[in-house]
Amino acid sequence: MVHSLIIHDISRDTLTCKVFDGDPKTEVTKVKSIKNGDDYNLSAISISTHTGTHIDSPLHFSDDGSPISKMRLNTFTGKCTVVSVSGILTGEDMDKILAHSRKKLLLHGNGKAFVTAFAARVLADSDVAMIGTDAQSIAPEFDENETHKILAEAGIAILENLDLSDISDGDYELFAFPIKLGGLEAAPCRAILFEQERGL
Numbered sequence: 001m002v003h004s005l006i007i008h009d010i011s012r013d014t015l016t017c018k019v020f021d022g023d024p025k026t027e028v029t030k031v032k033s034i035k036n037g038d039d040y041n042l043s044a045i046s047i048s049t050h051t052g053t054h055i056d057s058p059l060h061f062s063d064d065g066s067p068i069s070k071m072r073l074n075t076f077t078g079k080c081t082v083v084s085v086s087g088i089l090t091g092e093d094m095d096k097i098l099a100h101s102r103k104k105l106l107l108h109g110n111g112k113a114f115v116t117a118f119a120a121r122v123l124a125d126s127d128v129a130m131i132g133t134d135a136q137s138i139a140p141e142f143d144e145n146e147t148h149k150i151l152a153e154a155g156i157a158i159l160e161n162l163d164l165s166d167i168s169d170g171d172y173e174l175f176a177f178p179i180k181l182g183g184l185e186a187a188p189c190r191a192i193l194f195e196q197e198r199g200l
Contacts, residue, residue: 008172008193010106010162014052015045017161020136023048049186055178056138056158059185061148066155069182075129075157076189080104080174082167088140091118098126104174106132108164114139117146124154132159132176132191162191170195 015026024046032042049068050056055076058065081101085093086109094115097105105128107113113133115123120139123131131138131151138158139147151158159176173194178187 004197006195006197008167008195010164010167010191010193011053011189012161012163014047014188017052018136019048020050023050026051047188049181049184049188050160052188053159053161053163053176053191054186054188055176056148056152056160056186057184058152058155058157060152060158061145062152065152065185067181067183067185068178068187069180069184071157073177076177077175078102078104078129078173079171080106080130080132080193081171082106082108082164082169082193084108084169085113087112088114088116089119090116091122094119094122098122098128101128102171103128104130104132106134106159106162106164106174108134108167108169110165111135114143115147116140117143117150120147120150123156124150128156130157130159130176132162134162134164136161159189159191167193 027046029044031044032038057068059067079102085107113135115138176189176191178189181187
């Protein structure tokens with residue numbers, strides 16, 4: 001039996017994806033251009049730390065929380081479970097999901113996988129180290145602040161704005177290391193899933 005490795009890129013394009021309402025727009029400046037007679041190409045970008053696929057650290061909603069640069073690196077890698085969900089998750093929903101999940105959980109809901117404050121409290125009482133979603137935010141609008149605060153106080157990392165459109169439910173190996181931005185509350189990341197494929 002031969003085992004081959006399938007690599008899934010579950011990141012959105014940082015420069016072209018939709019920006020969260022109220023956040024600054026992404027800007028790209030061509031500083032140098034070979035086409036314009038320069039010796040090389042050089043670009044500058046201006047983005048929010050929450051643009052595209054990114055990770056929120058506990059500092060995002062807690063001044064006592066860890067910044068993204070101080071979080072343990074093993075938070076961003078390891079076994080994870082992808083679960084398809086429908087809409088907004090209650091505490092009861094989360095209890096059922098966690099019964100069959102790894103310590104890193106990714107929610108696939110076609111851009112609408114949200115966690116209520118009740119579900120966040122269930123996560124806070126569990127051994128989950130990271131919660132991810134294919135929505136722009138982990139929380140529904142009516143629980144935006146409360147959900148984030150609960151997860152922040154529990155030290156749970158939040159991986160938002162994933163592209164899980166081609167991913168089946170199941171267990172994978174996750175790699176989602178954020179850019180090292182000292183002292184900040186979030187950072188873009190390149191999120192990757194590794195899957196073992198069995199063959200002859």
